[in-house]
């Protein structure tokens with residue numbers, strides 16, 4: 001099966017459960033999890049489906065350890081009986097399963113609507129393989145419809161915002177009338193770019209003092225499971241991409 005842009009995709013299954021594409025995508029990714037793995041747990045509503053699916057499989061006898069990309073995911077996983085190790089003591093992860101805010105045909109993603117992109121990037125980088133799970137609304141031809149979240153040292157946020165204005169419209173993320181804080185107690189500037197150039201803008205973001213991380217995942221994602229109207233498609237990153 002081919003998308004309009006000619007990229008090959010592999011149809012996996014069709015399901016009557018069209019109202020729960022996130023869960024279907026998460027369950028499809030379970031095929032990649034085998035006994036003995038150290039699994040990276042993503043963050044967000046789609047990743048939560050994967051955590052619940054992993055817990056069910058662990059209940060059926062699958063032996064895995066996990067690391068989590070957020071305190072929320074760690075708490076969910078532990079509450080379901082999964083073994084969650086401290087990532088600070090982990091150098092390498094076998095497989096990470098995470099959500100995304102946007103994913104394109106080259107398996108490039110925008111992540112971080114839930115504020116977890118810095119830990120997600122660290123765990124992804126430590127992983128032998130990272131797969132994204134998503135419902136069809138996340139699948140885009142071109143990245144940039146969603147804002148790019150940028151995690152910033154609070155000390156530097158006004159300076160960083162001024163620099164970001166050269167290429168984007170940064171908005172300080174707020175919750176209950178106060179700046180949103182990540183698990184690391186940093187702030188987030190959500191950036192809408194006027195014509196995102198993913199590679200150039202990722203390099204530029206990383207060069208700004210005070211920027212600790214951002215939600216552009218351009219080389220980390222090996223494959224994506226995208227469920228749309230009950231149909232799950234696996235999109236593999238092309239060799240040589242990114």
Ligand SMILES: O=C[C@H](O)[C@H](O)[C@H](O)COP(=O)(O)O
Nearest residue numbers: 044045046099112114115116
């Ligand atoms: O910080 C949050 C993460 O990057 C999420 O994986 C991403 O925002 C997707 O979340 P959801 O599955 O809830 O749409």
